Structures are given as structure tokens and as C-alpha cells.
Amino acid sequence: MTEKVNEEKTQHIAGLAKLSIDKEDLPKFTEQLNDMLEMLDEIDTVDTDGVEPTYTVTDRINVMREDVADNWGQRDALLHNAPEAVDGLIRVPTIIDESEDK
Template sequence: MITKKDLEHIAWLSRLELSEEDKEKYTPKLNSVLDYFGELDEVDTEGVEPTYHVLQLSNVFRDDEPGVPAVSLSQEEALANAPKKQDGFFKAPRMM
């Protein structure tokens, strides 16, 4: 059971500011969600295969076959809209 104090802590961790009205409104809603999870835990799932996807798909990728190579941009075309470039490369700010 989630108390109002628990909800305040969850909101603090989530960096959310909740009004007193929101706290009163969401505490019972969160408790009803947790109660529903409790009901789901009671369902007998013995012998039920795990479902990883709702559709029975095994591999949706196409075969990797050699073909016509993709058209690539030239270096000048690739750098045409770059805000900053240096020595034929994109120039980006230093990372720390």
C-alpha cells in the first residue's frame, strides 16, 4: 500500500512537484494499480509459454545479399551544411 509520504518520495525521485490535491488524487490510483498487479500475480501461468512478441515473428530482416551499392555523398556534399568544419571533417565542441 502506497502512503501519501511514499508518493511524495516517488515524486521527489522523479523530480515532480505535486500539489496537495494531486497527492490526494494519485495515492488511491497508484494503490489500485498495485492491487491489480497483485491480482495478476495470482493467475495460474503454469505451462504457459512466455510471450516475447504478440506476433509470431522470428526474423523480419531481409537476407543480406550483395547488390548495387548505395549512392554515397561526396565529402563536400556531406560537409555542405555543417556549421563548423576543419580539415575536411565536422568540427564539434570538446567533450569532457
């Protein structure tokens, strides 16, 4: 059975990924998500009884190394990419919006 999402559900999924869809774009995103779900409708009809899932095709598992710290010494270069940096630290906005307490 084809799963369908409405606009509210589409916005909810976007929210889970820390996205917000503009009101005018919401019908289009909802339609496209439903198109994709329609394409995926057949997924249950594939017989996979007793089949193990494959999550990776690498031949390597649990690669270990010595727990040795490697100090790149590149703090300034890294901070250079930060949108806002002060005194060797990354600046972010207030975590809790104080205006909401008033």
C-alpha cells in the first residue's frame, strides 16, 4: 500500500532534519515526497525472506590503531573557517532565547 504524506507530515520530516520548508514551497515538496514514496511502493513486494541486509561492501572491519594523540596545531586555520570567532573560540548565538522567558 502506498504510503502518503500530507503537508503537516512533510514539515515534520523536515523538522527532524533541522530544516524548515517555506509555506509556498510546501505543496511542491509534499508532492515530490509522495512521488518518491510511490516509486518505493514496490519495495515490500521484493522477496527478501531469510536475506541478511548489506550495509557496507568493505572487506575490512574494526580497524584499530594505537591511541596516540596527534596535535595538528592548526587552531588558527580551523578558526579561519568559523563564521564567527572571538579570542580563539567559536562564537554562537544565545542557546536559550531569553526573550521567550519574559
